[in-house]
Amino acid sequence: MFETLKPMPPDAILGIMTLFRADKDPGKIDLSVGVYQDEQGLTPVLASVKRAEKAIIEAQDSKTYVAIAGNAGFNSGIAELLYGKDHPALKGGRVATVQTPGGSGGLSVAGHLLARSKPNARVYVSDPSWPNHIPLLKMSGLELETYPYYDYAHHRVDFDAMVGKLDKAKAGEIVLIHGCCHNPCGADLSREQWEALTQLCERRGLVPFIDLAYQGLSEGLEEDAYGARLMASRLPEVVVVSSCSKNLGLYRERVGAASFVSATPEASKLVLANASNVARGIYSMPPDHGAAIVSYILHDAGLRAQWVKELEEMRGRLNGLRKLLVDKLAARKTPIDFSFIAKERGMFSFLGITKEQVIRLRDEFHIYMVESSRVNIAGINHSNVDTVADAIAAVLK
Numbered sequence: 001m002f003e004t005l006k007p008m009p010p011d012a013i014l015g016i017m018t019l020f021r022a023d024k025d026p027g028k029i030d031l032s033v034g035v036y037q038d039e040q041g042l043t044p045v046l047a048s049v050k051r052a053e054k055a056i057i058e059a060q061d062s063k064t065y066v067a068i069a070g071n072a073g074f075n076s077g078i079a080e081l082l083y084g085k086d087h088p089a090l091k092g093g094r095v096a097t098v099q100t101p102g103g104s105g106g107l108s109v110a111g112h113l114l115a116r117s118k119p120n121a122r123v124y125v126s127d128p129s130w131p132n133h134i135p136l137l138k139m140s141g142l143e144l145e146t147y148p149y150y151d152y153a154h155h156r157v158d159f160d161a162m163v164g165k166l167d168k169a170k171a172g173e174i175v176l177i178h179g180c181c182h183n184p185c186g187a188d189l190s191r192e193q194w195e196a197l198t199q200l201c202e203r204r205g206l207v208p209f210i211d212l213a214y215q216g217l218s219e220g221l222e223e224d225a226y227g228a229r230l231m232a233s234r235l236p237e238v239v240v241v242s243s244c245s246k247n248l249g250l251y252r253e254r255v256g257a258a259s260f261v262s263a264t265p266e267a268s269k270l271v272l273a274n275a276s277n278v279a280r281g282i283y284s285m286p287p288d289h290g291a292a293i294v295s296y297i298l299h300d301a302g303l304r305a306q307w308v309k310e311l312e313e314m315r316g317r318l319n320g321l322r323k324l325l326v327d328k329l330a331a332r333k334t335p336i337d338f339s340f341i342a343k344e345r346g347m348f349s350f351l352g353i354t355k356e357q358v359i360r361l362r363d364e365f366h367i368y369m370v371e372s373s374r375v376n377i378a379g380i381n382h383s384n385v386d387t388v389a390d391a392i393a394a395v396l397k
C-alpha cells in the first residue's frame with residue numbers, strides 16, 4: 001500500500017544544509033540553519049541547564065509518567081513568564097497552560113483545541129511566516145488564510161495592509177501573530193501597533209493566537225511579552241504558544257507550552273480538560289526531561305538569575321551582530337541601505353537581495369542562506385563578518 005504515497009518535495013533548508021556539508025571550502029559560512037550559534041559557531045548547552053540537569057538526574061528515582069498536562073511546576077513557571085505573576089487573567093483563574101513537545105507541539109494542541117471549539121474555524125497566518133505554521137495547523141483541521149505582513153520594498157511591517165485584511169475578518173476568527181522576533185523577517189510590531197491590533201480584535205471579536213517562540217531574544221523577557229500581556233488583559237480569549245527551544249537552548253528536548261486565556265474560570269477548566277484530552281489523543285504524555293529542567297531553573301533563584309544572564313548574552317550577541325553587519329556593509333557603500341537589519345530582532349532577517357545573488361553568494365563565495373535571502377544572524381561572528389560583507393557587496397556590484 002505504501003507505493004500509493006506521493007513523493008515529498010525536499011525541505012528547502014535541509015537541501016541547503018546538504019549543499020553546505022558537501023562544500024569542501026574551509027572558509028564556508030552557513031547562515032541558513034535556524035538555531036542559535038555562539039562566536040565559535042556552536043550551539044552549546046547553557047551552564048544553567050547543565051546545573052539543573054545534574055541536580056535532576058541525582059534526585060530522580062522514577063521514570064513513571066508525570067501527567068498528560070505535563071509538569072505542574074513547569075506550567076505555572078511558564079504562565080508567570082508569559083503573563084507576569086500579577087496579571088489579572090492569571091489571578092482571576094482564567095489561564096490554563098499545558099506542557100507540550102516543543103512550540104510545535106503547542107501549536108498542534110492549540111490548533112486542535114481551536115478546531116474542536118469552533119469547527120471550520122479560520123486562522124489568519126502572517127505572510128511570510130515560519131514555513132511550518134501552515135502545514136502544522138492544517139493537520140488540526142483549521143481553515144487557513146494569510147494576511148500581508150512584511151513590506152519587502154521598505155523592510156518593515158506593512159501594518160496598513162495587515163489591518164486592511166484583518167478588518168474584514170468575522171467574529172470568532174483567529175489571528176496567528178508572532179509575539180516577537182518574527183520568523184523569517186525579524187520585523188516586529190511596535191507597542192502602538194499591538195495597541196491598534198488589540199483594538200481591532202476587540203472591535204471585530206477576533207481571537208489572537210500568539211506564537212512566542214523567542215521570548216527573551218528581542219529586548220528582554222518582560223518586554224518581549226508586551227503584546228501577549230496586553231491582549232490577555234483586554235480580550236476575553238487569547239491563545240499563547242511558547243517554546244524553550246531557543247531561549248533555553250533545549251531544542252532536542254522538545255519543551256514548549258500551549259496556554260489559553262478564557263473569559264471565565266469555568267471556561268478555563270473546560271479548556272484544560274479539553275487540551276489534555278487533545279494531547280492524550282496525539283502523543284498521550286509529553287516528554288519529561290526538558291520540562292523538569294525548565295521548572296527547576298524557574299523555581300531556583302540562583303539558577304534563574306544565571307539563565308537570565310545567559311539569555312541576555314545571547315540577545316546582546318544577536319543585537320550586536322546586527323549592528324556590526326550594518327556598519328560593515330555601510331563601510332562598503334553598498335547600493336542597498338541595510339540599516340533596517342539593526343532595527344529588526346531575533347535570529348532572522350531578509351537581506352532583500354535577489355535569488356540569483358543568493359546563488360552567487362553560495363557558488364562563488366561559499367556563503368549559504370535560504371533562497372528568499374533569509375539569514376540567521378547568529379551564523380555571523382567577528383571572524384567571518386568581513387568576508388560576509390565583502391561577498392554581499394561584490395554580488396551587489
Ligand SMILES: Cc1ncc(COP(=O)(O)O)c(C=O)c1O
Nearest residue numbers: 102103104130183213243245256
Ligand atoms: C515562529 C516559530 N514557532 C514555533 C517554532 C517551533 O519551535 P520548537 O522547536 O519548539 O517546536 C519555531 C521554530 O523554529 C518558530 O520559528
